[in-house]
Structures are given as structure tokens and as C-alpha cells.
Amino acid sequence: MRPGQSWTAALLAGLLTWPAAAAPATARSQPELFDLGPGSVIATNGRGDALIRSGDDQKYLMLNHRHHDPVEVPYQGQLSDKVDINERGDMVFGGHLWRDGRLTVLQDRAGTPMVGLALNDHGVVVGHRSIGDSQVVHPAVLRNGEIVDFPGWQGMTAGSAVDVNNRGQVLVNLHDDTDHSRRSVIWSQDRIIDLGGTDTDAVAINDRGMVIGYSDFMRPFRWQNGVLTPLTDGYEITSGLVFALSERGDIVGQANYSPVLWRDGRATFLAPGSSGRATAVNERGEIAGVLERIDGDWAITNPFRRRQGDPKIYRLTSDQITWSTTVSLDVHGCVIGTIAFTDYTSHIVLWNAPPG
Numbered sequence: 528m529r530p531g532q533s534w535t536a537a538l539l540a541g542l543l544t545w546p547a548a549a550a551p552a553t554a555r556s557q558p559e560l561f562d563l564g565p566g567s568v569i570a571t572n573g574r575g576d577a578l579i580r581s582g583d584d585q586k587y588l589m590l591n592h593r594h595h596d597p598v599e600v601p602y603q604g605q606l607s608d609k610v611d612i613n614e615r616g617d618m619v620f621g622g623h624l625w626r627d628g629r630l631t632v633l634q635d636r637a638g639t640p641m642v643g644l645a646l647n648d649h650g651v652v653v654g655h656r657s658i659g660d661s662q663v664v665h666p667a668v669l670r671n672g673e674i675v676d677f678p679g680w681q682g683m684t685a686g687s688a689v690d691v692n693n694r695g696q697v698l699v700n701l702h703d704d705t706d707h708s709r710r711s712v713i714w715s716q717d718r719i720i721d722l723g724g725t726d727t728d729a730v731a732i733n734d735r736g737m738v739i740g741y742s743d744f745m746r747p748f749r750w751q752n753g754v755l756t757p758l759t760d761g762y763e764i765t766s767g768l769v770f771a772l773s774e775r776g777d778i779v780g781q782a783n784y785s786p787v788l789w790r791d792g793r794a795t796f797l798a799p800g801s802s803g804r805a806t807a808v809n810e811r812g813e814i815a816g817v818l819e820r821i822d823g824d825w826a827i828t829n830p831f832r833r834r835q836g837d838p839k840i841y842r843l844t845s846d847q848i849t850w851s852t853t854v855s856l857d858v859h860g861c862v863i864g865t866i867a868f869t870d871y872t873s874h875i876v877l878w879n880a881p882p883g
Contacts, residue, residue, distance in 0.1 A: 563875040570610035571855030619643035653688035779805035807856035
């Protein structure tokens, strides 16, 4: 597409092809890059739906993977809250819910509001709310139009529900302001399961009930079947971050400032000797992330993609890119993210998935 042309105009004019219909690339070729124009990617889901902010008019737009017509999300201001999109295309952020093309206030049938942080494919929303005049927030779930408050655990009631899987298991982070301790639990109906560990801060839960998060001041862990396992055990890993968890149990992130995959308890460094982070993994085991390097006074980051079963990683951009943020990798292996060119303009970009 022409430099500077808006991505919305390109979509509506038919100049941009969605990856499923993209022209086939030769085996082992680089993924083809589609420049969707000025703007940035805010959030995505595994199907390829994306919340995007256009660079032309700063509008929020929802791009559906099934068709090319973006739909405006009528929200004004900066999105400072966490945004989550389920596989149906429903979205929650702050005190708002996007469903069936409509933006509404997140509240129960009685009009009681709450802040949403995540939702599952059945429409169950989790987050937190204030009770009475208190400024302290408490974990809460909105299900079938009714808000259910977390009942508390060992005297701890303050915190947030940060994730929920399709089995209805809710991941809750609690904190005690008196001794500054933190604890993560799984809340499922009337049952509460303590993840154990010390000062835990959980991040995500998949449909198998596997949890990733941090303990002991940013030490990454995996929890499964009642056992909390530090991801640094057995490896010379002094620091680590976890960014994504797949349904099959793959975990990607950063260890010793390098992109890493944890699979079946084993750490694999994806780019030994290189700085960067792995930010997304799909159900086929494909991985995306960014590599980082210093060029004079510039910190250059370039996105990469790694195929399942292929030890190589493939850089997706040239040195004309000064930085990038890989946001998502969908079920087809397509990558969507935000990049900045040397003229300081940020663009929304899409890489299709070559065969092989």
C-alpha cells in the first residue's frame, strides 16, 4: 500500500488482504508484511481479532478476523486499563464491555458497577469492585448478569480476579496491607485452592488449570496439579519474565534477558546470546517475540517468528525499523503488532504465515 495511506482506507478499498487469503509464499520464505498504516495495536485474541487505535484520527477500532470492515469502538481517552478479548470477539476494559458491536457500562442487572480485567469464551467477566465507601477493591465475578464477590481466604479479602478459564476457574491475587504479603488462589464455585509459594502474583490460567506467575519478588513459576515449580530451577537463570501461556502448556517469556520457551518443565533459549523476549505462543507451538540490540545511541528491537519444530527464528523486519512490539500470534501463525520507522511514525503491521 502507499506510504501514509490509512489502513482503514486500504481495507475498504480492497488493497489489503487478510492472511487467510494472502498470496502463498514459497516454502521457507519470509512472512509477507502488510503495512496497515499509522496507528498501534492495543490488544488481540487467538483468532486474529484486534483492538486498534488509528494514527489518523486516534479512534479505537475493532478489526474482526472474519471480514475487512473495522468497527469503531466509541471510547474517548487513553486506555490505561488492561484490555482482554475472548475468542468470540467480546472485549472488556476498565468499567466497559464490548459485545455484539456495542459498548456498555460493565454492571449487573441492579446497576452495580465493577472493573473488568478478563473474560472467558462463555462471557464470564472477572475483575474487582469497591464495596460501600471503601477505596479498597475486592475480587468479583460477573456471571449471567449477577456480581458474585470473593468470599475471602484466611482473612484476606482485598485484591483482584485477574483471569478466568473456560471451565470457570477464576485466578485471584490477594494482598494484605498490614504485612504487605501477597497470595494467589484459584476460586472455583465454593472451592478455593491456594497456589502455595511466597508472595505470589499470578498472571494467567489456561483451560487445563495450569497457572503462570511470579513468587518471591518476580521469580517466575508454573503451577499445575497442586505443585508450584519455579521456572528458574535447574537452569542458570538469574532473572525471568513470563508473557504467555498456551492451552497445551507452552510458556514463553524472557530469561537472562533472552527469549525463552518453557515446555514440559524444560527451558529452551530461542536465540542464545541475543537479547529480547518471546511474547506470544499459539496452539501449534509457533512463537513470536522481539530481538533487541544496541546501535549507537539507539536501542533497536526487531520482531521474530519461530515455527514449531524449526530451531531457527526468522526476523520479520529490516533495519529500517527502530522498534517494534509483537502483540499476538494467531492460530494460523499470523503475527500482528506495532512497529516504528526511522521517521518516528508508528504503524500497525501484519505478517502472514508462509507454508513449510
